[in-house]
Amino acid sequence: MLHYVEFGISHTEVPTETALCIYISGCQNRCINCHYPELQNVDAGEVLSDYFEQILDLYHEYTTCVCFMGEGDGSANSRLELLQYTEELHNRGYKACLYSGRDTVIEDWMKQFDYVKLGSYKEQFGPLTSRTTNQKILERLSDGSYADITKLFWEDGEEI
Numbered sequence: 354m355l356h357y358v359e360f361g362i363s364h365t366e367v368p369t370e371t372a373l374c375i376y377i378s379g380c381q382n383r384c385i386n387c388h389y390p391e392l393q394n395v396d397a398g399e400v401l402s403d404y405f406e407q408i409l410d411l412y413h414e415y416t417t418c419v420c421f422m423g424e425g426d427g428s429a430n431s432r433l434e435l436l437q438y439t440e441e442l443h444n445r446g447y448k449a450c451l452y453s454g455r456d457t458v459i460e461d462w463m464k465q466f467d468y469v470k471l472g473s474y475k476e477q478f479g480p481l482t483s484r485t486t487n488q489k490i491l492e493r494l495s496d497g498s499y500a501d502i503t504k505l506f507w508e509d510g511e512e513i
Contacts, residue, residue, distance in 0.1 A: 355379075419438075439465045488503070
């Protein structure tokens with residue numbers, strides 16, 4: 354079961370969306386200088402399924418997207434649970450975002466998300482707001498492909 358440590362609204366995590374961010378514990382990435390090391394603790398926080406409906410009900414008037422910050426322990430069960438939440442979100446009219454934080458490409462199971470952030474945090478390259486970042490955020494297009502929208506995090510919105 355997925356656990357969450359906290360949740361809150363963000364206007365910066367997903368460009369063009371008002372996101373309800375849910376911080377999932379059990380992160381296995383172990384990025385150096387992680388901005389939220391508490392998420393590395395497996396099973397820290399509350400069981401998400403116990404509160405998911407209540408959290409959505411609290412913020413449904415204010416948000417357009419739910420952003421899962423992390424994918425738990427990365428197990429098949431964690432991913433299946435995230436996909437179940439994503440299906441429910443889509444049924445309610447929300448978009449869904451996954452901040453994976455792993456150095457990978459879009460994997461089959463990720464294709465249900467409207468937005469996916471990939472790449473571990475590497476201090477020398479900076480966060481998504483840096484033009485030199487190794488991370489990227491992708492948006493799913495109507496044809497199922499993904500477009501890199503990382504440049505929307507940059508002040509002028511233009512690539513180098």
